[in-house]
Amino acid sequence: MSGGDQLSGGLALALLDQLSGGVVLLGADRRVRVWNRWMEQAARLPAGRARGATLEELFPAVASTRLPGAVEDALGTGAASLLTHSLNPALLPLALPDGGPLLHSVVVRPVDAPGGRACLLQVEDQTATVLRERVLRERGNARYRAIVDTAPEAIVTIDPAGTIQSANDAVSAQFGYGPDELVGRPVGLLLADPAAGQRAWGEASGGPGHGAMLELAGRRRDGTTFDLEVSLGGWASQGRRFLTAILRDVSARKRAEDALRRLNATLEARVEERTAQLRRAADEARRAEEALLQSQKMEAVGQLTGGMAHDFNNLLQAMQACLQLVARKTRDLPEVEPLLDAGRQAVDRGASLVSQLMAFSRKQTLRPKAFDIRDALLGMRGLLDRAIRADIHLEFGFGPGLSPVLADPVQFELAVLNLVVNARDAISADGRIVVSARNRDLDGVGPERLSGRFVEVSVADNGSGMPDDVAQRVFEPFFTTKAVGKGTGLGLSQVYGFCRQSGGTATVTSAAGRGTTVCLVLPASAAAPAQAGPALSALKPGAGARVMFVEDDPVVGPIIATALEELGYSVARFATGEEARAFLVAGGEVDVLFTDMVMPGGVSGISLARAARALRPELPILLTTGYSEEVAGAEEFALLPKPYKVEELSDALDQALRGQGA
Amino acid sequence: MTAALPELAEIERDALTEIVNIGVGRAARNLSTMIRSPVQLSVPRVELLPLARAAELLARRSGHSLVAVSQDFQGSFSGRALLIFPEENSLELVRAVVGDGMDIDEIIDLEQEALAEIGNVILNGCLVVVANMLRHGLSMSLPRVVRGSSRLVMADPAGPADGDCVLFLRIDFSVAARDIDGYIALLMDLPSLAALRLLIGDFVAGIADGAAGA
Numbered sequence: 082m083s084g085g086d087q088l089s090g091g092l093a094l095a096l097l098d099q100l101s102g103g104v105v106l107l108g109a110d111r112r113v114r115v116w117n118r119w120m121e122q123a124a125r126l127p128a129g130r131a132r133g134a135t136l137e138e139l140f141p142a143v144a145s146t147r148l149p150g151a152v153e154d155a156l157g158t159g160a161a162s163l164l165t166h167s168l169n170p171a172l173l174p175l176a177l178p179d180g181g182p183l184l185h186s187v188v189v190r191p192v193d194a195p196g197g198r199a200c201l202l203q204v205e206d207q208t209a210t211v212l213r214e215r216v217l218r219e220r221g222n223a224r225y226r227a228i229v230d231t232a233p234e235a236i237v238t239i240d241p242a243g244t245i246q247s248a249n250d251a252v253s254a255q256f257g258y259g260p261d262e263l264v265g266r267p268v269g270l271l272l273a274d275p276a277a278g279q280r281a282w283g284e285a286s287g288g289p290g291h292g293a294m295l296e297l298a299g300r301r302r303d304g305t306t307f308d309l310e311v312s313l314g315g316w317a318s319q320g321r322r323f324l325t326a327i328l329r330d331v332s333a334r335k336r337a338e339d340a341l342r343r344l345n346a347t348l349e350a351r352v353e354e355r356t357a358q359l360r361r362a363a364d365e366a367r368r369a370e371e372a373l374l375q376s377q378k379m380e381a382v383g384q385l386t387g388g389m390a391h392d393f394n395n396l397l398q399a400m401q402a403c404l405q406l407v408a409r410k411t412r413d414l415p416e417v418e419p420l421l422d423a424g425r426q427a428v429d430r431g432a433s434l435v436s437q438l439m440a441f442s443r444k445q446t447l448r449p450k451a452f453d454i455r456d457a458l459l460g461m462r463g464l465l466d467r468a469i470r471a472d473i474h475l476e477f478g479f480g481p482g483l484s485p486v487l488a489d490p491v492q493f494e495l496a497v498l499n500l501v502v503n504a505r506d507a508i509s510a511d512g513r514i515v516v517s518a519r520n521r522d523l524d525g526v527g528p529e530r531l532s533g534r535f536v537e538v539s540v541a542d543n544g545s546g547m548p549d550d551v552a553q554r555v556f557e558p559f560f561t562t563k564a565v566g567k568g569t570g571l572g573l574s575q576v577y578g579f580c581r582q583s584g585g586t587a588t589v590t591s592a593a594g595r596g597t598t599v600c601l602v603l604p605a606s607a608a609a610p611a612q613a614g615p616a617l618s619a620l621k622p623g624a625g626a627r628v629m630f631v632e633d634d635p636v637v638g639p640i641i642a643t644a645l646e647e648l649g650y651s652v653a654r655f656a657t658g659e660e661a662r663a664f665l666v667a668g669g670e671v672d673v674l675f676t677d678m679v680m681p682g683g684v685s686g687i688s689l690a691r692a693a694r695a696l697r698p699e700l701p702i703l704l705t706t707g708y709s710e711e712v713a714g715a716e717e718f719a720l721l722p723k724p725y726k727v728e729e730l731s732d733a734l735d736q737a738l739r740g741q742g743a
Numbered sequence: 744m745t746a747a748l749p750e751l752a753e754i755e756r757d758a759l760t761e762i763v764n765i766g767v768g769r770a771a772r773n774l775s776t777m778i779r780s781p782v783q784l785s786v787p788r789v790e791l792l793p794l795a796r797a798a799e800l801l802a803r804r805s806g807h808s809l810v811a812v813s814q815d816f817q818g819s820f821s822g823r824a825l826l827i828f829p830e831e832n833s834l835e836l837v838r839a840v841v842g843d844g845m846d847i848d849e850i851i852d853l854e855q856e857a858l859a860e861i862g863n864v865i866l867n868g869c870l871v872v873v874a875n876m877l878r879h880g881l882s883m884s885l886p887r888v889v890r891g892s893s894r895l896v897m898a899d900p901a902g903p904a905d906g907d908c909v910l911f912l913r914i915d916f917s918v919a920a921r922d923i924d925g926y927i928a929l930l931m932d933l934p935s936l937a938a939l940r941l942l943i944g945d946f947v948a949g950i951a952d953g954a955a956g957a
Contacts, residue, residue, distance in 0.1 A: 147777045147864070158871040159818070159882035165860045167853040168777055168840065186856070191882060218848050238847055241808070242831035246847040264847075265838060265921070318851050321834070 103175075103185070103204025109156060109197050111135045120204065123175040123183050146172055151189040155200040162189040166207045177208065184208045235271075235328040243268050243279055246323065255330055257302030271328065273298035273306040299328065308335040391679065393435045394707030394723040395634045401428050402640040405727045409647060432724050433495070435707075448722070449583060451485045451606035452493075454518045454536055461494055465516075468498060469505045473512045480519030484605035486536045488583040493603070496576040500540035500599050503573070507544030507597055515541045521602065534605040535585060541598040552591040576601065626738055627651045629669070631661045631676035631689060644727045650734070658684025665696050673737050675730075678706035690718050701737035749936075751791045755943050760789045762876045762946070763869055763912060763927070770868025774918075777864065778840050783917040784865065786927065790911045791936075794897060797909035797928060801893035805829040805926070811889045811896035812862020816870055818881035820938040822931035824870055826862040826914070827896060832923050833858060839918040859886045865914070869927060877942035897930065908936055 097104045098118040106115035116131035124131075126139065136152070137144050146169060151162035164172055164187040175183040188203040229236050235252040237245050245268050248260040256263075256271055269275025278297055299309035312327040344351075404424045411417040458477060469475055486493075497516065504514045518538045523531045547555070556577040573589075576599070580587040584604045591597035628650045632638040635656075642654045653671060655661040658680055665671070674693050678686035690702045707723035721733045751759070767784040774782040792800065801809070808830040815823050828836060837850055837857045863886040874881040889896045897909070910929040915922065931939065 145776065147773050150773055150776075151867075154867050154871045158874045159880050160867045160871050161814075161863075161883050161885045162867060163856075163860050163863045163885055165853075165856040167857050168860050188885060190885070193882075214852050218846075218852065222846070222848060240831055240834050242829075242835070244831075244835055246834065246850075265835065318848070321830075321851060321854075323847075 102206065103202070105131075105136075105202040105204070106192070107136070107152060107156075107200040107202065109199065111152065111156070111200075113139070114199065122178070123185075123204070123206075124173065125176065140174055143173065148172060148187065148189070151187075152200050152202075155189050155191040156198055159191040159193075159198070161191065163187075164189065166211065173204065175204070182208075184211045232327075237263065237268065237271075237326050237328065239268050239324045239326060241322055241324075245270075252328075255301075255328065256299070268326070271299055272309075273300045296331075299330070307332040390435045391707045393431065395637045397428050397431050397435065398707075398724040399634075399636040399640050400424070400431075401724055402637070402644045402727060404428065406640070406644060406647065428724075436492075436495075448489050448491070449487050450490065451487050451608040451610045452490045453483070453485050453610045454538060454603075455479050455483055456610075457490055457493060458497065458516060458518065458538070461497060464494075464498065465501050468502055469514065472510055473505060473508055473514060475501075476513065476515045478515060478517035480517070482520065483518055484520055484534055484536055485608070485610040486603040487606035487608070488585075488603045489579070492579045492583075493601075496579050496601060497538070497540065499573070499576055500601075503599075504540055504542035504544060504597070507542050507546070509545065513543050515539075517541070520605070523602075531586060531602065535602045536605050537600050537602050539598050539600040541596060543596040546593045546595045546597050547591040548593045549591075552589050552597070555589050556587065573599070625649060625651055626672040626734075627653065627670060628734065629653050629655070629661065629664070629671040629674045629676075631655045631658065631674070631680070631686065633657060633677060633680040633682075637677075641730070644730075648727070648731055657682045658686065658689040661689050662692050665693055671700065673701045673703065673734055675703045675705070675734065678704050687718075701740070703733055703737045749791075749940075751789075751940075754947055755940060756789055756791075758943050758947050758950075759910070760786065760912075762873050762943075763789060765876070766869035766872030767865065767914060767927075768868075769872055770865040773864045773868060774840070774861070778842075778918075780918070783915075785915050786912045787915070788913065792909050792911050794907040794909050794930065797911050798893040798897050800911070801827065801897070801926060801928075805893070806831075807892045809891065809893055809896050810858065812858055812866065812886045813889055813896070814863065814866045814870075814886045815884040816881045817883075818874065819877075819879040819942065820881075820931060820935035822929055822935050824866045824883075825896065825928040825930065826865050826925060827893075827928060828923070828925040830890060832925070835921060836861065836916065836918070836923050836925075839916075839921045839923065855888055859888050862886045862888070865927070877939075877946055879942060897928065907932055910936075 094115070094117075097115065100117060100119060103120040103123060104115060104117040105113060105120060108114045112133055112135055113131045116126070116128040118128075120131070121127050124139075131139060136148065143149065147162075147164055148169075151160075151164060154160040154162060166172075166184045166186045169187070170184075171182065172187055173185065175185055177183050184207045186205045186207055188205070190201045190203070192199040192201045229249045232249060232251055235255045236249040237252065238247040240246050245263045245266055248258075248263040250260060252263060252271075253259050258270075263270070267275070267279075269278050272278035274297075293313045295311040295313065297309045297311055298306045300306050308331045310329045310331045312329075314325050314327075316323055316325065404421055407417070408421050411421075458479075462475075462477075465475060501514060501516070508514070516538070518536055521535045521537045523533060523535055525532050555573045573587075577587045580601050580603060585602040587602065588600045589597065590600075628645055630638075630642055630645065630652050632641060632654070633656050638654060638656065642652045645652045653664070653669065655664065658676075659682055661674075661676065662684055674690065676686040676689055680686060684692075686704055686706070690704060693700055693702060702718050703721060704718045705721045705723055705725065719733065719737055721730060725733075763786050767786055771782045771784040774784075805827070806829050809827055810830045810833045811825045811827040813823055813825050815821075834847075834850060834854060837854050838845065840861055841850065841853070841857060866886065867883060870881055870883055908931060910931070912927040912929075914925050914927050916925065
């Protein structure tokens, strides 16, 4: 007490009141002995009231702070304590003159005085310092945050231990962590390989200039990884070193770079490939051009052939009729018969040639009917045997339950003959030709997308075969490997044309030295094959029926007219459609109309037929033509293709008269 | 120097470890009160080492950048108490104590005084308990923060003295889900160490008496 009295009574107390900090002295009994003026003002508590009370009595909230313990350590042991504003905010309820909070630190020390140990509390006003620091920091931060928080790249500050000390908002978009979640966590969290990352970090932070650019793999919160470019910059603050890392997601750029690298690596290959493509395209274009030329050529040939065929057919028709008539007149002269036969054969071959010409121009008149392939092939056996050589063995093979096909049987036979002859020519010596047939059920096969039941007839030889490029062209018209004069180059194209026109197709497989197989694929017929009809009837007596015969051809007209009359018909012949129509309009008496379709003048055979039907609906009508293009549109009428035999004409007229036409 | 250093008897070491653990336990309570969050501190083992050896050990275990809170003590045994961390852990320690909400710049600003106070709480806790247990008063200075190599932070401002020794203790902090390792070093001269051992001897005898008495 005496020591304290000495102090309080003297200069010392006056000095304490002048100090710009709080001074509190607690006695060994923990009660306030000294309370200076600064404390009176800051705590709004006069010394008179403070003295004699304990701190807990004055400020009950102090009990829950470190302060009582510090006082105990000072008084009990002699330890000095520091209670900072930072870790002990609002330790005492002190206020500034304006009423604002007074930020303060407290230092607690033992004071050993003669009267015993006391405890000195020094209270320091930190307000100005803290506020100044805060203002400076905020001023500095405002600029920094304006940049960092708006940056699209993740920016993190890392201490030398690799712990994240701050992170901007972009980390959440790039890594999936909130900025606050990352603070205090190791930076390795953001890397696919934390160890490698940490090493790179260490090197970068220790390196000269403390700056580095790293390429690492980043890892998002969901575990996915991506390419990361990291710019590291070192800096120091108050003697502490930090790294600021700017983390940029460069996966897109990486992908582009990789793609570019791959592109570069494969440049040569791609140039080659592109060159080949261009070459192929050029080849393609050339082939297309060739095909176009070919088709134009074929079109021209087709028109030419079609026109010629018409005339040829008329000539053949006339010759055939002539021979027929001659035969009837010379029935009693057997020595004439061989001559007539030779004539007939010549006419037949002429007809066949015309027919072939028509076939590759696809203008032939096909007469499809259901027939049995097996019968047809076996029936050809003799013909085929004569066509091949003695050193070639011909075999037939048939699959079970062969369906009948729907095609023109004559054209079919021609096609098979053609193939067998080709096979023969491919065999130099001692060979074998196998003609076989089997059913095939197709489902959208080949470029023609054939579907349904078909019969495949193949002609296979073990001859020289063809290289691929030749095999691909064999169906082209005029394509031939034979020497000039040995073949027309029309054969296989005719075969192909026939099959296509019949609703099927033809294929060829061949390899040089390994023979050739040509397959004809023909549609199966739902109908049963027609029974081989009775041989063409002996000429039916015309029985005086009146035939209205319209034919412009000056050769064919008279001969057929004569033939009809020989058959017992009464013939009214007209050279033009106009004449014939006029006759009908005038009410001329007639039992059947038989007219050529193609005639000069304004009234064609079809016009005439239609006019006749209009005038006399019950009048039987029979059309004929050697030129199949006209057939389209005349399906309602019975048709007899040229050239026809007199017997065929007689049959057709007979059927028409009996109402069985068409 | 090294040869001159007496070895601690097992019983002395155990007694010191026990006393220091009580001290850091008290410090942990004080820290918990201060930051209103659980703090655990433990000291697994006490070693007595020559100063140079302690500095070498520290450098090897914690690197060359250290931060230390230092307080002098004076009484029947005198010397300097140090709480030492690798510098790279110090921000984490401060952040653990002040909370995650703070900006890095703020933490840097208050790191120095916060470290000083944390050190103060821990060192006072130890020394006060040691002094109380040994029934001898110690006066302790305010803390100051020193940064640098192990040699620098351990250097006696009065210059190295032959035979200076260090009671060297590892301390584990567990604060706010963080575990931070540091060291407590009590630097003494040999007479102080002898005095301390004497006091420990009395303390052990007192416990034995107490046990016998009970």
